[in-house]
Amino acid sequence: MEDAIVTSQYVYVDDDHLVAVLVDDEAYYRTIRGKAYVADLRDEFAFESDVTRRTLAAFAERGIETPTVPPRLGE
Numbered sequence: 251m252e253d254a255i256v257t258s259q260y261v262y263v264d265d266d267h268l269v270a271v272l273v274d275d276e277a278y279y280r281t282i283r284g285k286a287y288v289a290d291l292r293d294e295f296a297f298e299s300d301v302t303r304r305t306l307a308a309f310a311e312r313g314i315e316t317p318t319v320p321p322r323l324g325e
Contacts, residue, residue, distance in 0.1 A: 251284045254304040260297035262289040279317070 252271050256263055263269055267287040274281040284305075288297045306316060 251282055251301065251305045254301045254308065255284045255286050258286075258297055258300050258304075260288050260290075260293040260300060262287045 252269060255261055255269050255271070261269070263286065270285040272281075272283045272285065274283075282305075284301060286297075288294050309316065
């Protein structure tokens, strides 16, 4: 995820604007979140999509499965 963040065209990284990757382990799952400053706030959602897409692609290349989420009731 860190590689996906720092190489994103939307991110701004320097000594004052660092990147953080947060990992939270629970009993049955792991949550991975990335934090960074976008160069332009209008690109925040594009940045999020870019990093998510490239991180999931890197996971797939390495055989790391993405868990399926069961549908919500009524959907």
